[in-house]
Amino acid sequence: MVPKKQEAMNSSKEAIIAAIKKNKPDLLPLPEHPEFPYGDNLIEQFQASIKLNGGAARTGEGKMAIQSYLKENFTPDNQVLSLVEGITGNFDIKNVQDPHELEHIEVAVLEGDWGVVENAAIWLPEEKIVHRALPFIAQHLIVLLKIDRLLGNMHEVYQKINVAGPGYGVFVAGPSKTADIEQSLIIGAHGPRSMVVFLME
Amino acid sequence: MKVGLFIPCYVELFYPQVAIASLELLESAGVDVDYPLKQTCCGQPMANSGYQNYGEGSAALFRKNFSEFDYVVCPSGSCTLHAKDHIYSGEENEPKIYELCEFLTDVLKIKELKADFPFKVGIHASCHGLRGLHLAKPSELMGADFNKPKQLLEMVKGIELIELTRKDECCGFGGTFAVLEEAVSVGMGKDRIKDHEEHGVQVITGADMSCLMHLEGIIRRDKSSVKVMHIAEILNARVPKTQNQ
Amino acid sequence: MKATPTHAAAAEEFLKDEERSHWHDDTLWHVRSKRDVAAQKIPEWEQLRTNASQVKDHVLSNMDKLLLQFEKNATENGIEVLWAKDAEEHNQHILRILEEYQVKNLVKSKSILTEECGLNHFLEDKGYDVVDTDLGERIIQFNKQVPSHIVMPAIHLKKKEIGDIFHKHLGTDEGADDPAYLTEAARQHLRQKFIQARVAITGVNFGIAETGGFVVCTNEGNADMGTHLADVHIACMGIEKLVPRAADLGVFLRLLARSATGQSITNYTSHFHRPREGKKLYLILVDNGRTDQLGREDFRNSLKCIRCGACMNTCPIYRRSSGFSYNSTVPGPIGSILSPGMDLKKHSTLPFASTLCGSCTDVCPVKINIHEQLYKWRQVITKEGPSQPSKKWAMRFGGNVMSKPKLFDLMGNLARKSLSISPRGFVYNSFNAWGKHRELPEVPKESFKEWYRKNRKQ
Numbered sequence: 001m002v003p004k005k006q007e008a009m010n011s012s013k014e015a016i017i018a019a020i021k022k023n024k025p026d027l028l029p030l031p032e033h034p035e036f037p038y039g040d041n042l043i044e045q046f047q048a049s050i051k052l053n054g055g056a057a058r059t060g061e062g063k064m065a066i067q068s069y070l071k072e073n074f075t076p077d078n079q080v081l082s083l084v085e086g087i088t089g090n091f092d093i094k095n096v097q098d099p100h101e102l103e104h105i106e107v108a109v110l111e112g113d114w115g116v117v118e119n120a121a122i123w124l125p126e127e128k129i130v131h132r133a134l135p136f137i138a139q140h141l142i143v144l145l146k147i148d149r150l151l152g153n154m155h156e157v158y159q160k161i162n163v164a165g166p167g168y169g170v171f172v173a174g175p176s177k178t179a180d181i182e183q184s185l186i187i188g189a190h191g192p193r194s195m196v197v198f199l200m201e
Numbered sequence: 202m203k204v205g206l207f208i209p210c211y212v213e214l215f216y217p218q219v220a221i222a223s224l225e226l227l228e229s230a231g232v233d234v235d236y237p238l239k240q241t242c243c244g245q246p247m248a249n250s251g252y253q254n255y256g257e258g259s260a261a262l263f264r265k266n267f268s269e270f271d272y273v274v275c276p277s278g279s280c281t282l283h284a285k286d287h288i289y290s291g292e293e294n295e296p297k298i299y300e301l302c303e304f305l306t307d308v309l310k311i312k313e314l315k316a317d318f319p320f321k322v323g324i325h326a327s328c329h330g331l332r333g334l335h336l337a338k339p340s341e342l343m344g345a346d347f348n349k350p351k352q353l354l355e356m357v358k359g360i361e362l363i364e365l366t367r368k369d370e371c372c373g374f375g376g377t378f379a380v381l382e383e384a385v386s387v388g389m390g391k392d393r394i395k396d397h398e399e400h401g402v403q404v405i406t407g408a409d410m411s412c413l414m415h416l417e418g419i420i421r422r423d424k425s426s427v428k429v430m431h432i433a434e435i436l437n438a439r440v441p442k443t444q445n446q
Numbered sequence: 447m448k449a450t451p452t453h454a455a456a457a458e459e460f461l462k463d464e465e466r467s468h469w470h471d472d473t474l475w476h477v478r479s480k481r482d483v484a485a486q487k488i489p490e491w492e493q494l495r496t497n498a499s500q501v502k503d504h505v506l507s508n509m510d511k512l513l514l515q516f517e518k519n520a521t522e523n524g525i526e527v528l529w530a531k532d533a534e535e536h537n538q539h540i541l542r543i544l545e546e547y548q549v550k551n552l553v554k555s556k557s558i559l560t561e562e563c564g565l566n567h568f569l570e571d572k573g574y575d576v577v578d579t580d581l582g583e584r585i586i587q588f589n590k591q592v593p594s595h596i597v598m599p600a601i602h603l604k605k606k607e608i609g610d611i612f613h614k615h616l617g618t619d620e621g622a623d624d625p626a627y628l629t630e631a632a633r634q635h636l637r638q639k640f641i642q643a644r645v646a647i648t649g650v651n652f653g654i655a656e657t658g659g660f661v662v663c664t665n666e667g668n669a670d671m672g673t674h675l676a677d678v679h680i681a682c683m684g685i686e687k688l689v690p691r692a693a694d695l696g697v698f699l700r701l702l703a704r705s706a707t708g709q710s711i712t713n714y715t716s717h718f719h720r721p722r723e724g725k726k727l728y729l730i731l732v733d734n735g736r737t738d739q740l741g742r743e744d745f746r747n748s749l750k751c752i753r754c755g756a757c758m759n760t761c762p763i764y765r766r767s768s769g770f771s772y773n774s775t776v777p778g779p780i781g782s783i784l785s786p787g788m789d790l791k792k793h794s795t796l797p798f799a800s801t802l803c804g805s806c807t808d809v810c811p812v813k814i815n816i817h818e819q820l821y822k823w824r825q826v827i828t829k830e831g832p833s834q835p836s837k838k839w840a841m842r843f844g845g846n847v848m849s850k851p852k853l854f855d856l857m858g859n860l861a862r863k864s865l866s867i868s869p870r871g872f873v874y875n876s877f878n879a880w881g882k883h884r885e886l887p888e889v890p891k892e893s894f895k896e897w898y899r900k901n902r903k904q
């Protein structure tokens with residue numbers, strides 16, 4: 001016996017599908033995915049894009065630069081969580097059962113999968129962040145991105161990634177922001193207040 | 202080629218100098234142009250108010266008046282667009298209808314004018330001509346720049362064309378909109394005039410007398426010093442004066 | 447039940463405060479300008495628009511199959527898909543879920559669909575605490591208003607007014623209006639809400655039929671802060687918000703933010719395919735009049751809308767009269783072609799709130815022929831909407847005169863003669879709407895036909 005809720009809803013689904021079949025226009029073709037080639041000064045483009053988004057991208061440095069950055073900008077009281085091999089923080093994600101435990105993370109160091117230079121969007125699939133809340137709940141974000149993972153535009157990145165692979169993935173293009181108060185752009189809305197990208201070989 | 206001149210109803214009644222200038226422009230370009238006296242209106246006021254069927258009488262009369270011509274030329278972007286969309290169906294035996302500026306640039310391919318007009322002129326880019334007839338590239342579309350009214354005005358000696366802050370914002374006339382949404386209509390008109398005035402424009406011109414009639418109405422009520430003239434008058438080298446001097 | 451004010455009446459009211467109207471107009475024009483700058487950087491901009499338009503044209507023509515494909519794939523991903531034929535059913539689904547989880551407070555990120563369904567009022571009446579977490583939406587929630595713009599909900603408020611609102615509701619300093627200070631206060635306040643919430647509601651920007659996942663775009667990170675900490679994520683989606691393939695997002699994501707605010711992309715573009723381990727993810731597919739609109743040949747293209755708001759930013763009427771003049775969940779040009787389909791009587795004045803300038807059509811990333819649909823709605827409304835006998839009579843009379851050359855010439859003569867002899871007070875009376883702030887044209891000494899007969903006709 002189908003529960004009443006399910007029955008009612010099945011009839012809604014049926015009604016909607018039937019209405020669509022009755023009302024839709026004749027089939028129109030689906031166009032091909034377009035391709036638009038991109039220029040080759042990828043690093044400069046990425047830096048320009050992320051700057052426009054309120055973030056920053058550094059280049060020509062190694063992982064030690066990130067470690068120094070952490071030392072210069074954060075104190076031992078701050079919770080520093082690094083998911084990047086070779087960068088040490090002081091917070092162990094292995095023990096985290098519940099993302100609420102990440103509430104006081106001051107800075108998270110992550111590695112991006114791909115970076116798109118037209119808009120500084122960095123793809124972070126779930127496996128690269130472990131807990132989905134991490135890139136949002138941290139007060140500051142540092143992202144390491146290999147230079148050979150830079151792509152020109154969104155068409156290119158969707159050819160590379162399988163969005164349905166991870167249960168969750170996000171393009172992050174800078175620190176969180178809002179312009180909801182009289183169009184004044186404020187960096188640091190609900191997500192991180194800053195984002196620095198280290199582009200490395 | 203035989204050209205029939207179509208004059209918008211309110212121009213025939215209140216701005217005959219625009220019709221005269223349009224006629225003279227075509228005649229001086231050597232065009233065999235005639236003006237069927239039995240014409241009235243294109244029917245747009247009724248159609249845009251939601252009563253397209255009440256505009257059908259005008260449409261039928263229009264077709265009848267111009268059936269023997271190769272071209273119909275009209276000094277109004279909005280009437281021309283309305284005729285293209287609702288009077289004609291694009292068939293072989295129909296005359297080709299053109300707004301005046303595009304007829305000069307695209308069919309007659311005018312390269313020079315004898316006009317002399319040493320004044321600071323601002324172009325009001327009337328919307329139907331701009332976006333409907335593609336008289337120029339609208340600011341919101343991406344692509345190669347072009348501007349047929351401007352192209353013609355640049356042939357006028359002594360003219361100084363002034364850049365505006367908002368180069369193609371609507372003036373707020375919109376037909377019956379002008380009276381049914383009077384507050385917004387006047388607000389939009391005042392802002393357009395201010396843009397021209399702030400940039401030192403002495404004469405506002407455009408290809409549609411309806412927009413200019415609305416702007417002139419505000420200008421005269423507010424006793425501003427800026428003048429309006431239809432582009433045909435400038436291309437035909439008239440000096441700015443108050444209406445009907 | 448009070449009749450909905452006409453757009454003209456509401457606009458006139460808004461315009462009484464000239465300074466505010468100018469400020470509102472300048473603010474929105476600025477956003478339009480930022481859009482232009484962003485689009486100019488993309489040489490293939492117009493090609494992207496064409497591609498997006500064609501993808502959405504296909505979606506409309508294949509919606510049943512795509513929805514079923516979407517549902518099948520989403521279900522396989524572990525998402526529970528629910529169907530709602532109307533707003534009431536959508537709201538009831540959510541209520542049931544809240545009852546099941548025994549939750550009384552929830553967070554919600556921006557979803558115009560939930561506005562359309564009146565979700566907040568529905569839940570608040572039943573004692574639920576719904577916290578809108580988008581900063582603009584939280585502001586208007588405190589202020590007991592609806593959004594005036596679909597992307598920038600509080601664009602009608604000045605920072606001083608927001609300062610007063612926050613002083614009242616968040617205890618910020620009296621008179622403080624620095625946006626950074628106010629945003630920080632909202633950050634602290636809403637962070638607590640995120641931490642505590644067990645249910646998070648989001649909208650859906652794009653549902654991907656091919657993969658059974660969906661995309662949510664934000665700048666603030668509020669959708670993610672809510673969903674990644676909650677036990678239950680409810681995503682609300684209009685049935686038309688599909689794209690067939692993941693790679694189609696390449697086109698849409700390049701167009702969306704640039705059209706909306708001039709940004710190259712929203713800060714966060716979150717792709718949801720499976721619920722978090724041990725947590726629940728619902729997706730509610732909502733019709734609420736969309737299948738009806740799909741059946742309207744002249745108006746179905748309005749369903750291509752991706753809710754960017756570019757048409758509002760460019761519309762000279764919207765900018766000067768604000769979203770409130772439309773009394774419609776989605777205001778502006780797109781609202782004026784969507785809403786009459788849902789309630790013709792209530793929204794009958796909206797298609798007339800336009801000069802048909804066509805700028806909206808040009809900025810629409812999916813090439814909806816908005817201004818043409820506005821014209822077509824006018825034809826429908828004069829036949830099926832509330833009757834306006836005097837307007838109809840005037841148009842019929844006008845049409846009659848215009849179809850008879852001799853009558854036209856006679857009436858024209860009469861008009862010119864009477865105007866030229868009538869005293870000013872007679873002409874510029876309270877019935878003369880044109881004459882309120884404008885002079886009528888001066889009467890020439892002869893009409894063009896009179897001149898032509900004298901000077902040209904042999």
